[in-house]
Amino acid sequence: QQQVKQSPQSLIVQKGGISIINCAYENTAFDYFPWYQQFPGKGPALLIAIRPDVSEKKEGRFTISFNKSAKQFSLHIMDSQPGDSATYFCAAGMDSSYKLIFGSGTRLLVRP
Amino acid sequence: NAGVTQTPKFQVLKTGQSMTLQCAQDMNHNSMYWYRQDPGMGLRLIYYSASEGTTDKGEVPNGYNVSRLNKREFSLRLESAAPSQTSVYFCASSETWLSSSYNSPLHFGNGTRLTVT
Numbered sequence: 001q002q003q004v005k006q007s008p009q010s011l012i013v014q015k016g017g018i019s020i021i022n023c024a025y026e027n028t029a030f031d032y033f034p035w036y037q038q039f040p041g042k043g044p045a046l047l048i049a050i051r052p053d054v055s056e057k058k059e060g061r062f063t064i065s066f067n068k069s070a071k072q073f074s075l076h077i078m079d080s081q082p083g084d085s086a087t088y089f090c091a092a093g094m095d096s097s098y099k100l101i102f103g104s105g106t107r108l109l110v111r112p
Numbered sequence: 113n114a115g116v117t118q119t120p121k122f123q124v125l126k127t128g129q130s131m132t133l134q135c136a137q138d139m140n141h142n143s144m145y146w147y148r149q150d151p152g153m154g155l156r157l158i159y160y161s162a163s164e165g166t167t168d169k170g171e172v173p174n175g176y177n178v179s180r181l182n183k184r185e186f187s188l189r190l191e192s193a194a195p196s197q198t199s200v201y202f203c204a205s206s207e208t209w210l211s212s213s214y215n216s217p218l219h220f221g222n223g224t225r226l227t228v229t
Contacts, residue, residue, distance in 0.1 A: 004154075006154075009152070034217065036218075041222065041223075042222050042223075043116070043202050043204070043220030043221050043222050043223055044155070044202070044218075044220050045219075045220065046217040046218065049217070089154060089155065098143070098145075098160055098162065098168075098209050099157070099170075100157075100218065102154035102155040102156075103154050104152050104153060104154045105152075105154055
């Protein structure tokens with residue numbers, strides 16, 4: 001029940017295309033869903049986050065879509081750029097806890 | 113500001129050797145964490161320190177010990193390294209112990225790549 005399942009493991013997209021990464025969870029107590037972005041040789045950094053009271057959150061080219069009934073959420077990167085090439089981790093947590101459960105990561109490559 | 117600084121960046125150990133990974137943050141954060149990152153497994157919490165003077169086990173604490181030296185520094189010790197501890201180790205900090213709080217995201221260092229032969 002504590003797992004967060006992330007797919008795909010890797011993704012190749014052409015410049016200008018849309019990148020979509022999906023995550024699913026089981027624990028309905030989760031109420032915080034962040035995405036972290038990690039460049040090679042660096043630590044992860046918070047990219048965007050959502051709470052389950054909204055179905056979508058957009059920040060620039062990055063959008064989180066959230067489906068509470070299906071217990072799924074996804075990251076959409078519009079107009080993908082080579083500079084977006086990185087590993088992306090979804091995560092889930094509870095606002096009353098230290099615990100943040102990470103997905104297994106998706107390695108995104110955006111080709112020029 | 114440097115953020116979260118980890119040393120060393122790389123380390124190779126033989127089985128049975130010990131070492132300490134160092135971490136320091138300059139953001140005046142109360143909480144600090146140690147994660148390990150393994151291919152296909154995401155990030156898993158080893159230990160955390162909600163505030164200065166406290167430490168608690170995370171998901172995968174076996175084989176590790178930690179010390180919260182002061183508000184800025186949080187070290188991770190491997191007493192007798194094993195090949196299964198080959199990994200990339202990340203230290204992180206957050207303003208509060210509620211690491212999942214919307215207003216208190218995790219800030220990560222750049223990691224220590226450890227190989228145990």
